[in-house]
Amino acid sequence: MTITVSGYAAQSANSPLSSFQFTRRTPRPDDVVIEILYCGVCHTDIHQARNEWHGSQYPVVPGHEIIGRVQSVGSEVTKFQPGDMAGVGCMVDSCRHCASCREGLEQYCEEGGPTWSYNDKDRHDQMPTYGGYSDRIVVTQDFAVPIPAGLDIATAAPLFCAGITTYSPLRHWQIGKGSKIAVVGLGGLGHMALKFAHALGAHTTLFTRTPGKTEEAYRLGADSVILSTDSSQMRAAASQFDFILDTVPNEHDLNPYLETLQRDGVCVLVGQLTPLQPPVAAGMLIGRRRAIAGSVIGGIAETAEMLQFCADNGIGCDVESIAIQQINEAYERMLKSDVRYRFVIDMASLKEG
C-alpha cells in the first residue's frame, strides 16, 4: 500500500514552497520507512525549487539532509529495526554493480549517476523522487545510514550533504597532520570543512572576502584567516598550501587561490558547477605542477565513517532551527548568506499546518 505523506513543495519555478500532500511507493522488501524528524536546507534546494539548473520536474519536494526514526522495515531489511535513528543524504539508489558502486563510490555511479533524493526518478518504477521536506521517506536500507550513538540528531542532518561533501575530499586527498590546507568560503560547507580539517590535524586557513570573520573562523577550527580581497595578504600566501577546498557555490576567479598552492598542490571544487570564468591560467598549473579537481558528496560507507568521526570528535553542524512554514524566508536569508551556518527544519512543525 502506498504511503500518504505531508510535505512542502515548489509547484513551479516562481511559486513559493507550500504545503503538499503526496504518496510514496509501497515499501519493497529492502525498504525502510523513516519518520523524518529534521531536514537541513542546502543551496541545491533553492536551485532546484527555482529551476536554476533547468531540470526541475514539478512539484519539487526538496531536502537531502534527512534524519529520522525508522518506523517500519521490509522483510529483507537487516540493517535497521523500527525505532532506530537513520539518515538519508543526496542519493537514494544507484546501479550497484558498476566499478564505482562496487568501490563504495555510489556518487560516481557510472550508469547514469546515482538516483538523487529528489527531482529524479526511481530506477525501478520510474516514479518521481521527493525529498526530505516531508514527514516520511521510503528508501532502500542500502542508502539509509545508521546514526551512531553520541550524535545530536537535532544538528546532524546537514552532515548528509554539507558534511560528507567536505569530509570526502579531505579524506581522498589524505589531509591530516602535516598538511597545510585552506578553505575558500565560510558557509554551510566551509564551516564543516574547518571543523573536519582541524580534527584531522591539518594546519587550516580560511580564505574569506568578508572582514570580521576571524574570531568565528578560529572558533570553528581555523589556524589562520586570509582576507582574499587584500592583495598584500594574498601575496604573502603565495605557494603556501598543499590543498585548497573551494566551497564557493558561484562563479569566482580561481587564479588568485591557485597562486597560493605550492608545488603539486591541488584545489578541489565542491560548490561550483558553472564554467570556470574568468578562465584559469594554464601557466598557473604548469609552473608548479598544480591541479584543479572536483568532488561530489561521498559514498554511503564513507558517510557512515564520517558520522562516526563526528561522534568520536564531538563534531556537529552549527545550525539554526526553523519551522517548515519559515522555509521561503530562510531561502531569502541564505541568498544573503544570513545563516550560521545551516538552517535545519524541525519537522514537528509540519503538524502545525
Add this chain to the structure above:
Amino acid sequence: MTITVSGYAAQSANSPLSSFQFTRRTPRPDDVVIEILYCGVCHTDIHQARNEWHGSQYPVVPGHEIIGRVQSVGSEVTKFQPGDMAGVGCMVDSCRHCASCREGLEQYCEEGGPTWSYNDKDRHDQMPTYGGYSDRIVVTQDFAVPIPAGLDIATAAPLFCAGITTYSPLRHWQIGKGSKIAVVGLGGLGHMALKFAHALGAHTTLFTRTPGKTEEAYRLGADSVILSTDSSQMRAAASQFDFILDTVPNEHDLNPYLETLQRDGVCVLVGQLTPLQPPVAAGMLIGRRRAIAGSVIGGIAETAEMLQFCADNGIGCDVESIAIQQINEAYERMLKSDVRYRFVIDMASLKEG
C-alpha cells in the same frame, strides 16, 4: 678568458634569425665547455625569437635541445671528461637549495624558477644566457647530462625538451601496464608521448584533429586513434581514459577531452600556457572527481633517467635535419605543422657561413 662563439640570433621581434658572434663567460671551476653538434628546434624558440611571450631581451640566441662533445672541463668537474658526449636542456642552473631543487625538481625551483638556457640571466654574473643555436656553450656540470651509450646523438637532441616534457608527467602519474591513456596532438611532444607511453606498457590513444594520421600514429606506438572533430567517435570515448597528456600549444577547448576521462582521471597540460578558454565546466570535474594539472619539463636526474630509458628501449626522436641557414624557413614550416616531428640543426652547418 671569455669564449668567442658563433651562432644565430634574432636581433628584434621582427627580424629573421641571422649570424651573430658573441662571447660566453670565462669557464668557472664547475663548468664544462661543450662543442655543440646538434640542436633541436622547439616552438618556444619561435615564441621567444618573436617576443610572443613579451619578455624577450635581444639579441635572442634560441635553442634548448642541445647535444655536443665536451671540449674542456673546469678544475672541480668530476662528471665529465673532454671527449664525452653531453646534453643541455631548458635549464642551465637553479638555486639548488630550495625544497624542489633538493628533490631533484629543479624545473620547479622556488627561488624565482630555474635559470633558462636562453633569454634569461645567469644567477651569478647577471650576464644574459644564450642558447644552442651556436657552436659552443659553457654550463655547470650539474646541468649537463651525460649521453648514454647506444643513443643516436643525431636524433637525440629533442629529448632534452620534447622528450623530458612528456616523459616526466607519464612517470609522475605512474603510467604503465594497465593504464589507459590518451595523447592530444601529434607534434614534437605528441610523437614522443606516444613512444614513451607505448614503451611504458600503457594502452595509448591519439586524439587528433587531422584525418589520415592513423597509420603514422600506430607506427609511433598508438593502439587507437580518435578524430576529435568527429562527435560520434568522441561520444564513444566517454569516460574511457585514466590519463590524458595534452601537448597542444595553443588555445583549445578542454571540455570534450575531459569528458573522456573516467573517474579520478587526470588531464595534464604540457603545451598550453594561455588561459583555458573556452572555460572549463566545473561540473565536468566534480561529476567524476576528475582533475586538470600542468607539468613543465623534468629535473636533471629524471632527464638522465629518460635518456637511459630511450637507450634501453631503442627510442629516438623522429627528426628532420636542417642547416642553420634554413632556420627561418623551418620556423615557417613549424607554424604550418609541416615537420615530422622535430627539426634538428646540424651545427656543422655553422661553419658554412
